[in-house]
Each structure stands twice: as structure tokens, then as C-alpha cells.
Amino acid sequence: MLTRIYEELFEYFGEQNWWPAETEFEVIIGAILTQQATWKQVEKSIENLKKENLLSAKNLATGDVRHVQKLVRSSGFYKQKSKRIINLSKYLVGKYGGDLKKFFDKPVEELRKELLEMNGIGKETADSIILYAADKLIFPVDAYTFRIFERIGFISGKDYDNLQQLVQNELKKDLKIYGEFHALLVKLGKTFCKTTPVCGECPIKECEYRRN
DNA sequence: ACCCAGGTGGCCC
DNA sequence: GGGCCACATGGG
Numbered sequence: 001m002l003t004r005i006y007e008e009l010f011e012y013f014g015e016q017n018w019w020p021a022e023t024e025f026e027v028i029i030g031a032i033l034t035q036q037a038t039w040k041q042v043e044k045s046i047e048n049l050k051k052e053n054l055l056s057a058k059n060l061a062t063g064d065v066r067h068v069q070k071l072v073r074s075s076g077f078y079k080q081k082s083k084r085i086i087n088l089s090k091y092l093v094g095k096y097g098g099d100l101k102k103f104f105d106k107p108v109e110e111l112r113k114e115l116l117e118m119n120g121i122g123k124e125t126a127d128s129i130i131l132y133a134a135d136k137l138i139f140p141v142d143a144y145t146f147r148i149f150e151r152i153g154f155i156s157g158k159d160y161d162n163l164q165q166l167v168q169n170e171l172k173k174d175l176k177i178y179g180e181f182h183a184l185l186v187k188l189g190k191t192f193c194k195t196t197p198v199c200g201e202c203p204i205k206e207c208e209y210r211r212n
Numbered sequence: 213a214c215c216c217a218g219g220t221g222g223c224c225c
Numbered sequence: 226g227g228g229c230c231a232c233a234t235g236g237g
Contacts, residue, residue: 018218030218031218032219034217034218035217035219035220036216036217036219036220036232036233037217037218037219037233037234037235038216038217038218039217040217040235041217041234041236042218073233074234075234076217076232076233076234076235077219077220077232077233077234078232078233079232079233080220080232080233081232081233119220119221120219120221122220122221123220124218124219124220125218125220128218140218142218142219143217143218143219144218145218182218183218185218186218189218190217194216195215214237215236216235216236216237217234217235217236219232220231220232221230221231222230222231223228223229223230224227224228224229224230225226225227225228
């Protein structure tokens with residue numbers, strides 16, 4: 001069933017090519033900045049950081065908090081987010097010399113646990129980083145994914161690990177497919193499956209919501 | 213003017 | 226373990 005939905009989405013929306021970033025570090029920063037914010041807002045912040053040459057763990061680790069606050073302001077929650085990306089950078093420099101290859105070089109579960117210990121990194125952010133930056137097989141679940149699968153009638157309630165398992169058990173274990181599926185669900189959510197639904201041209205035929 | 217966005221952490225029960 | 230709430234800018 002999920003594979004079928006994946007194919008419907010891919011056919012309707014086309015390839016999404018996530019994550020939009022030039023470097024692995026940029027994926028990490030973007031993943032934190034985009035929490036409860038739109039990608040448009042994050043793009044501005046990323047651009048600002050890039051101009052100031054702050055998109056590397058070593059440089060950001062020594063960045064001035066007030067300065068970084070101004071640069072990421074557009075992403076919202078800018079005080080906590082600036083503190084968090086600087087702290088994370090310090091950690092990466094302190095423990096891995098800022099070398100992400102070393103940071104990522106461990107089993108998925110170990111990497112996930114390490115990420116979740118960081119302040120400001122929860123399950124979705126951790127899993128996004130693991131999938132899109134570390135290139136390891138794990139499926140990120142976000143608010144759209146919950147909403148869509150709930151309306152389809154596939155789940156009830158918001159159990160992250162449960163939904164993640166459901167997807168991972170059914171979907172072909174392939175990095176490209178995991179990455180595309182997550183991106184396509186976000187695309188679907190933004191387009192048709194908003195808080196107040198606009199089902200109209202939605203490509204998901206098996207959705208319970210439109211039948212009722 | 214209100215609602216929402218590619219969440220997370222803290223506090224309460 | 227679940228149910229609130231603060232965190233904040235910017236677009237519809």
C-alpha cells in the first residue's frame with residue numbers, strides 16, 4: 001500500500017531531490033532551523049550564514065551568539081536556535097575536530113542516540129540528519145506524515161516510532177526512495193493535506209478522508 | 213487579526 | 226507516558 005502511494009506521489013509531483021543543501025553541515029543546520037518554520041525563511045538564514053562564512057562547524061563554533069542571532073532571525077525561535085547550532089558546532093569540533101565523516105562513522109542506532117542527546121535535536125531532526133547528511137537508512141516522520149496517514153486511515157494517534165516502523169517495514173530499503181518519500185509527503189501536505197484540507201486534485205486515491 | 217509553518221524541551225499529572 | 230505551553234518570525 002505504501003509503495004503504491006509513493007508511486008502515485010512520485011508520478012504526480014515528480015522528483016523532489018531533497019535535501020536542498022551544498023554540504024552535509026548545511027543539511028544539519030538547515031534541519032534545526034526549519035523546525036516549525038518554512039523553508040523560505042530558512043533559505044535566508046542559510047544565505048546569511050554563508051555570506052559570513054559561518055557554514056562550517058569550526059567557524060560557527062567560534063561565532064558570536066548575538067551576531068548569529070541576527071543572521072538566523074528570519075527562521076523564528078532565533079535565540080534558542082542560534083544557541084543550539086553554536087553548541088552543536090562546538091561539540092562536533094571538540095569531539096571530532098569538525099570532521100563529519102568521523103561523526104557519522106558509526107551504526108545508525110548509535111548515531112541516532114548521540115544526536116538525540118543534543119539540545120534542540122529531537123527524533124525528526126535526528127532522523128533527517130541521518131538520512132540526508134549521513135546517508136544512512138532511516139525514515140523521518142514529521143507533522144505532515146502523521147496528518148496524511150491519519151486521514152488515509154493508516155494510523156490513529158501520534159506514535160513516532162510506530163509510524164516509522166510501519167513505513168520502514170513496507171517500503172523498499174533504499175536511500176533514494178526514503179528521501180523522496182519523505183519529501184513527497186511534505187509536498188503533498190503543503191499542497192493538499194493542510195490543517196483545513198483542500199482535497200481537490202489530491203493524487204492519493206485511497207484516502208478515507210475524501211470518501212467521508 | 214488570526215492561523216500556520218519540514219519541532220523541541222520543560223513541567224505537570 | 227500523554228497533555229499543555231513557550232519559543233518567534235513571516236506569509237497567507
